[in-house]
Amino acid sequence: MAQIELRSVSKHWGPTVAVDGMNLALENGEFVAILGPSGCGKSTTLFLLAGIYAPTSGDICFDGARINDVEPRDRNVGIVFQSYALYPNMTVLKNLLFPLRFTSVKSEEALRQAKAIAELVQIEELLERHPSQLSGGQQQRVALARALIKKPNLLLLDEPLSNLDATLRLTMRGEIKRIQRELRVTTILVTHDQVEATTMADRIICMNAGRVEQIGTPENLYRKPDRTFVATFVGSPPINLIDGHVRNGSFAVGQKRIPLSGSCRDADVTLGLRPELISVAETGLPSEITNIEPMGREILYTAQSEIGLFRFLEATPQPRMALEDRVRLHANPEDALFFEQETGSRIEGLSLAAFS
Amino acid sequence: MAVATRDWNALARRSRYIRQFQNAVLISFLTVISIPVVLPFFWVLTISFSARTGGVESAVLWRACGVLVPAVIAYVVAHLTLKSVRRRLFAAAALTLLAMIALTVTVGNDLHLNNYRFLVNPNLVEDLRGAATAGGQFPWVWEAFFNSLAVAASSTLFKVSIATCCGYYISRYNFLGRSAYLQSLLILEVFHPWMLTIPIFLVIFWIGLLNTLAGPILVLTVIDLPFFIFIMKGFFDAVPWDVEMSAMTDGASRRQAFWHVVLPQVRSGIIAISVLGFIRGWEEYVFVTALRTGNSYWVMSTYLYYVADDVMGVDYGLVAAVSVFYMMPSLLLYMFLQRYLTQLTLGGIKG
Amino acid sequence: MMQTQTRRQVVNAFIFLGPASAFLLVLLVAPIIVDLVVAFTDMSQTVRIDEYTTDQFRKIIRPNEEALLGFELRGSFYRALAKTAIFVFFTLAIFNVTFGLLLALTTTALPDWLGGTFRAIWLLPRMSPSVVYALLWIWVIDPTERGLVNQVLTNVFGSEPVNLFLQHPMAVIVVANGFIGASIGMLILTSAIRSIPQHLFFAARADGAGPLSIARHIIMPALRWPLSYITVFQSLALMVSFEYIFLIMGPARSTMTMAMLAYTKTLAPQIGSGQYAYGAAITLILIVIGVVVALLLYRLTNMKRLLAKPRIEVH
Secondary structure (H helix, E strand, O other), X not given: OOOEEEEEEEEEEOOEEEEEEEEEEEOOOOEEEEEOOOOOOHXXXXXXXXXXXXXXXXXXXXXXXXXXXXXXXXXXXXXXOOOOOOOOOOOHHHHHHHHHHHOOOOHHHXXXXXXXXXXXXXXXXXXXXXXXXXXXXXXXXXXXXXXXXXXXXXXXXXXXXXXXXXXXXHHHHHHHHHHHHHHOOEEEEEEOOHHHHHHHOOEEEEEEOOEEEEEEOHHHHHHOOOEHHHHHHOOOOOOEEEEEEXXXXXXXXXXXXXXXXXXXXXXXXXXXEOHHHOEEEOOOEEEEEEEEEEOOOOEEEEXXXXXXXXXXXXXXXXXXXXXXXXXXEEOOHHHOEEEXXXXXXXXXXXXXXXXO | OOOOOOOHHHHHHHHHHHHHHHHHHHHHHHHHHHHHHHHHHHHHHHHHHHOOOOOOOOHHHHHHHHHHHHHHHHHHXXXXXXXXXXXXXXXXXXXXXXXXXXXXXXXXXXXXXXXXXXXXXXXXXXXHHOOOOOOOOOOOHHHHHHHHHHHHHHHHHHHHHHHHHHHHHXXXXXXXXXXXXXXXXXXXXXXXXXXXXXXXXXXXXXXXOOOOOXXXXXXXXXXOHHHHHHHHHHHHHOOOHHHHHHHXXXXXXXXXXXXXXXXXXXXXXXXXXXXXXHHHHHHOOHHHHHOOOOOOOOOHHHHHHHHHHHHOOOOHHHHHHHHHHHHHHHHHHHHXXXXXXXXXXXXOOOO | OHHHHHHHHHHHHHHHHHHHHHHHHHHHHHHHHHHHHHOOEOOOOOOOOOOEOOHHHHHHHOOOOOOOXXXXXXXXXXXXXXXXXXXXXXXXXXXXXXXXXXXXHXXXXXXXXXXXXXXXXXXXXXHOOHHXXXXXXXXXXOOOOOOHHHHHHHHHHOOOOOOHHHHOHHHHHHHHHHHHHHHHHHHHHHHHHHOOOHHHHHHHHHOOOOXXXXXXXXXXXXXXXXXXXXXXXXXXXXXXXXXXXXXXXXXXXXXXXXHHHHHHHHOOOOOOOOOHHHHHHHHHHHHHHHHHHHHHHHHHOOHHHHOOOOOOOOO
């Protein structure tokens, strides 16, 4: 297995910049997710690692050696594509054997390995079928097996679950995680679904517009997002953001002043507060309920306060409140995050002194 | 997992080497097989600008090649090694300038426009040969030019509008006998008018359109018509149904939906078959000659054919100049609209 | 209500299908029927039918010694048949299929601007008018030292000038038609290669396949249909085409294919002798071959997709 590293890698397509100065180092056996909206350069990063695209500048290194020019076939990476990219003219078995055709593996040994990998992903009884005779989930498993059969240094998954329906997605999420744990292969998952990223990956790389916004554990990204973008992209329902100013040690929106804890010079800032961390209590910020959205297990409320709209969750099957009810919103003041408006970066050490 | 340590640097070196080798092999293979295709065209071009009465000047061709071949090779190398667009443009400009200078030095003195005098001289061939030429009453080239233009343009207009209407209807309407209609179109696609030259001549004769331009125009309209209908059907098949359905729920009739909503979406298909149709009509020779007895009308193909027949061996330059003049419209049209042609597929009959 | 629906249906059919149907009926279907009739008459010199006879076919199948132009007709059909077979087979095998495939594979393997340039070069013969293209060939193979081929032969290789018109006439028309046929094959195959999903190429490269393996395992399976289409369709097109043969070689015996024979016996300018019935009889044979090709094409076609039902029912 190789030590994998990106050193300020950029990829330009004419005037458009797909990946912009990306730095990244992967540890052996790690499961990393690249999370970002569509068109943020995450698939491009994947194809750069696979050697399908060549970087415009910067170095891609395996084991410390620059491999920008190494052909995909010499890199020993396995890819699972969003469309699965199974060879339509070959049976499942032939698909699995295809990568071994270009190695020195003998044919009986290849067959044995194909059987073994088919067993691992549970497609033993499908080996003689053609891809067109398989369901989406089955194609997915075949694609995974084909990517794994040559024991790759690096497994790349390009939105592998996006073409599956909701229940199947849940199953495959667990399956991929299990197989990855069993084989201990370094894996990169590209996805736009934050649930997929947080549930499967050890670390998440959050990308936007070709740049890395933050790298960290799922918990880290959730609790301490470095940037406004990460805060909005991770977490569902999305974080509450309220624009305001720091004026003389307090957070000001319109006429309202809320005291701050921690020091900060005067600036335009954004307050971020997760909906899960807000509840209704006896004391707190006076608000009025403006929208109620039952989501099954819980209910999403929207409330208008003096400083802006807050969304929050209540885990009750029936709404406890009605539209236009006046309530007080409560939250731990230290849970509040602040971001500089100009740069989008989080202001370390700044939070509210009280939430009322 | 097997922990195979690899020599990444060696692999990178090998990959670079293989890639360059592959590109070099492909480019040289394509260049070698393309030379016989492109050289004759270039030859005719040089003849038309350099030949003087009585001979073919090929020294100009080889000297010009001696300049242009290194220039082209230099540009390809430059393009493959230079990465920035600005440097490529600079290289192109510099090489063009160098090539122009070299061309002026090597062949500049031999170039002249005398062979193109037929464009302004209405009685050219009579001047050359006296009045009794084999072609009979030779027209001015512009008469043939505008006749050709009329034939190509009107047959294209007919063919494209007919194919579009028919393609739309068989793609989008359900009607009695639809599958029989489609299947007979498929069979008719096989019968190229070339194989029916004789009976088509008889039919045109009985209709009474022999020796008129209407004859070739009508026949040209039918050439490839089933094929064009299938191409258009393919384009219409690809237009999403929702668009048409929403146009109709918005209050349009189907004819209005066709005109305002569906037709704009197959624009590139219409352009593509128009280019093909025009080029076909512009070059037509067989039916133009088969459907006339004597010289009742002249078009560019017959004009060139008889010019070549008449003054061949005497004035290669003139023949070459007429050829270049005749080629220009098709080639220009092709150059500017070729990106539409690449979108053509086999018209929805693919298995 | 029902009546306006029906009326609109009729009017629509008339507007959209009318012109196409009329043109195809008058200028494709009617000629086929006319040919069927004329082939069994004695129509010649003038466009008049005196009697119905199977003479033409007798003339075709066996040499007619009493014919006025007997020396010309003797065995000419069999010879034409053989010439046609040679011409079609070599043009198709060497150029339309092999060269078309090579061009499509190599130009798509290069960067797009370069591949596109080479494709544009190969389309030059197809896009230039037939008379110009034929004239180029006549000049290129000119038997004197002026011809381009002879210039190269004498100056580069130091050999004697060759007269390709006399020595290798069949090779000339095979190559001349082949350049055009190759470009058609190239176009069809290029668009077929382009329609292979990109991810398949990516997957194959990541799986370790080199360019040759990709060509064999990814591209070739996708070209099976277009290749059989080219073979079936282009063999007929070559069989019936005579434009370039006529323009380059004239009515030379050495390249007299069936379509050329029919044309020179009837309508060719200056030399056509107006033996309409005889030409019609040869045409009828071509039509029969056409029907066979049509049936093959029929089998190649995905009928389900061709006949897929429209989804809006009102007219």
